[in-house]
Amino acid sequence: MLHYMGSGPYCYTNSLAMVLGPDAPPPAVIETLTGSPFGMQFIAGALPLFDPYGWDPEIGLDTAIGLLGWRCERSHGGTPGEALDRLRAACARGPALVGPVDMGLLLYQPGTPSPDGGDHYVVVLSADEGRVRLHDPHGHPYATLPAGAFLAAWEAESVAYTDAPYVLRTGFVREREVGGDEALRRSLPGAVRWLAGRDDLPVPPGSVGGAAAAQELAARLSRGGLEPGIRTLLTVFGVRVGARRLSDAAGCLAVLGLGEAAAIATEQAEIVGELQFPLVTGEDAEAAALLRRLAPTYERLRAALSTRAPAREAGAAGP
Numbered sequence: 001m002l003h004y005m006g007s008g009p010y011c012y013t014n015s016l017a018m019v020l021g022p023d024a025p026p027p028a029v030i031e032t033l034t035g036s037p038f039g040m041q042f043i044a045g046a047l048p049l050f051d052p053y054g055w056d057p058e059i060g061l062d063t064a065i066g067l068l069g070w071r072c073e074r075s076h077g078g079t080p081g082e083a084l085d086r087l088r089a090a091c092a093r094g095p096a097l098v099g100p101v102d103m104g105l106l107l108y109q110p111g112t113p114s115p116d117g118g119d120h121y122v123v124v125l126s127a128d129e130g131r132v133r134l135h136d137p138h139g140h141p142y143a144t145l146p147a148g149a150f151l152a153a154w155e156a157e158s159v160a161y162t163d164a165p166y167v168l169r170t171g172f173v174r175e176r177e178v179g180g181d182e183a184l185r186r187s188l189p190g191a192v193r194w195l196a197g198r199d200d201l202p203v204p205p206g207s208v209g210g211a212a213a214a215q216e217l218a219a220r221l222s223r224g225g226l227e228p229g230i231r232t233l234l235t236v237f238g239v240r241v242g243a244r245r246l247s248d249a250a251g252c253l254a255v256l257g258l259g260e261a262a263a264i265a266t267e268q269a270e271i272v273g274e275l276q277f278p279l280v281t282g283e284d285a286e287a288a289a290l291l292r293r294l295a296p297t298y299e300r301l302r303a304a305l306s307t308r309a310p311a312r313e314a315g316a317a318g319p
Helices: 011-023 027-033 057-067 080-093 147-154 180-196 211-222 228-255 259-274 276-281 284-294 297-306
Strands: 041-043 047-049 070-075 096-102 119-127 131-136 140-146 168-174
Touching (some): 011 027, 011 096, 011 168, 027 057, 027 180, 027 228, 041 211, 047 211, 057 070, 057 180, 080 096, 080 119, 080 168, 096 147, 131 147, 140 147, 180 297, 211 297, 228 259, 259 276, 259 284, 284 297
Antiparallel strands (some): 041 047, 070 168, 096 119, 096 168, 131 140
């Protein structure tokens, strides 16, 4: 297996790596620790994503931070002025991980403002009444925005998985030294839970996960295609991040000596990556066939990991 290296929409992963600094493991490890590679979901019959049923980046970030032996202060809410004051105080102590934000309102990015920009995470370096300076992992180091424009994006009004504006993580402290391999081993029970289909997290009515999500998306394609917005989401974001997550998970599982699980994750990455061409060109029958091949792999991966995952440790991080 040749491990992929290159660009990809890893905003929260790269943002966390930045704030953890030289003690951070590679982004491939961080992304795998979030749990994102271990499943698929079709939210409310409208939003297909290559991440687990009930999962979202907020859950993933908190899980990865804990597994790596860190803690941080998470705050949210308040008025725009209060949020800016919190951000200014945080940046006086060091860079701050901010998000979710509305990517379509980050006005330094070409094509903005956009009503369908999606959720995003950034690292804020400094803030005052007039300007916010930040590292945007979507290819914009040292970007700046007027403070008011940044607050509009940070309100994250269009981001469905958060019910509070102005989410901020700062004050990162390493409580114990945990190597990347150890963190990955401790994450395996959580991966098995995601693949099994968790029922303890709120999801909108009509949502399905795992094999059912893949089959539902295949059925949509077979019945006459996808709505333009869903196709764009998949080709611009969903397939790219899904294939990379699975490729990174395969590499991490291989490092742990889990050859069977790594091979299944590689197979999943290949299938998801192969979806890009038929989805772009409108060859929906081919894309549907790929999704039907993908569907049974989630149970196969769960079974492979279940035989090797250690018992959940006391105090292990993750919801």
